[in-house]
Amino acid sequence: MDKKLTYKDSGVDIDAGNYSVKLIRDSVKATYRPEVLGDLGGFGGLFALAANRYKEPVLVSGTDGVGTKLRLAFMLDRHDTIGQDAVAMCVNDILVQGAEPLFFLDYLAVGKLDPEQVAAVVGGVARACKESGCALIGGETAEMGGFYPAGEYDIAGFSVGVVEKSKLITGARVHEGDLLLGLPSSGVHSNGYSLVRKICFERKGFKGDEYIEMLGKTIGEALLTPTRLYPATCLPLIRAFDIHGMVHITGGGFYENIPRAIPEGLAVTVDADAWEVPAIFRLLQEWGNVDWKEMYRTFNMGIGMVLIAAEDESKKIEASLAERGEPVYEIGRVTKGGHDVTIKGGVFHG
CATH class of the missing domain: 3.30.1330.10 (PurM-like, N-terminal domain)
Structure with missing residues (x-):
């Protein structure tokens, strides 16, 4: 049976x-x-x-x-x-x-x-x-x-x-002259890992436990750093200030995500000198010989959340964050243009 x-x-x-x-x-x-x-x-x-x-x-x-x-x-x-x-x-x-x-x-x-x-x-x-x-x-x-x-x-x-x-923040009120304020990411977050794995584990042959001096930790620890949670930082700002737009820098990086928060007829110029690109991204670029434009369209490059507001309101937001010990960077400005993103300065080439 x-x-x-x-x-x-x-x-x-x-x-x-x-x-x-x-x-x-x-x-x-x-x-x-x-x-x-x-x-x-x-x-x-x-x-x-x-x-x-x-x-x-x-x-x-x-x-x-x-x-x-x-x-x-x-x-x-x-x-x-x-x-x-x-x-x-x-x-x-x-x-x-x-x-x-x-x-x-x-x-x-x-x-x-x-x-x-x-x-x-x-x-x-x-x-x-x-x-x-x-x-x-x-x-x-x-x-x-x-x-x-x-x-x-x-x-x-x-x-x-x-x-x-x-x-409600829709981006419809974003206008020419608005500033972009960038909040730091905690690392690579959760996007671009197909490229990360190809670079680190196929090309470099890492196993995950290799200590990387520039990172101060193993490559595995660095890459498993969890995505930063932004509600506790941003909700008080949303309630207190007039924010025209916000951008979560996820898959597609700067080039794909920022246009989602601005109306047609406008564009954004990003100043890559405004913040220091974290070591993990510089290493990934070097190890993979990745074009810098590809880096900025794949990864957050150290900026995980972007707030868009008028210049005078932006200064108030920066002051509020400073009082709480929260770092923030003026990373760009809204201009007239073709609903696209231009990145200048820093290590960017292309």
Whole structure:
């Protein structure tokens, strides 16, 4: 007689899934805001929007993943930072519309469920949610045996935020003469990792544990630095000042992202001398013999978020950031033009 099969025999371990939930319960609940209703384990996350706080609330949503940066996490068997990347890519995107992140959901698909690995990933998600002020109100962990190799996974995130309609940032009010203020990135963030891997692990042959003097850490540690979370820095500015536009410098770098925040008939000139390009980007350019224009259209080059405002308002924003010890750089200006970006100065050639 054939052996009786169970779901576990097919690659799905329900008990391991239950243990994963037990491991993450406390870190998830630590993210809850007063508006969260219910508890972990429901079919849907419940969030009671405090509508009386707003005259005309606009909900803003965003979704994203981490991309091939995950390959580094697998290679180095380090999973405690990837969750922040997933959160940051979503909350930073909705932030540029002026939205305060309210809640977040994650989707984690694994080959074979390892409760400790899941706890490390979701723990990173929870810490990033708490730092961003949003609640982790739900998620899904799918065990997909035969679809992903054991030890590997993919993660995506979904975030919803709210902004008063009068404070919605669309870029429509950007005008000639506005300044661009750049906020530093924490590193490569979560874009361009297909090129990063080709440079570092194919061309250079790194294994990830090589100590790089210019970086003061191993190449693996540098490349796994999680994406910076900008809500805590930017939300007070959005509420206090007249910001015309915001740009999250993600895939496509300066050339693809900045035009998304300016109207037709305008252009932007970026001064690459305004900030020091971090060592990791200079090394990637050197190791890969990458054209500088390609660098600025692939990576954030040390600037992860851009605010666009009139010159007098920009000075007030800079002063506010200085009071909080936050670095900021005047990186460019809006001009008349063909809805494009020109980069001048620095090490830029092309």
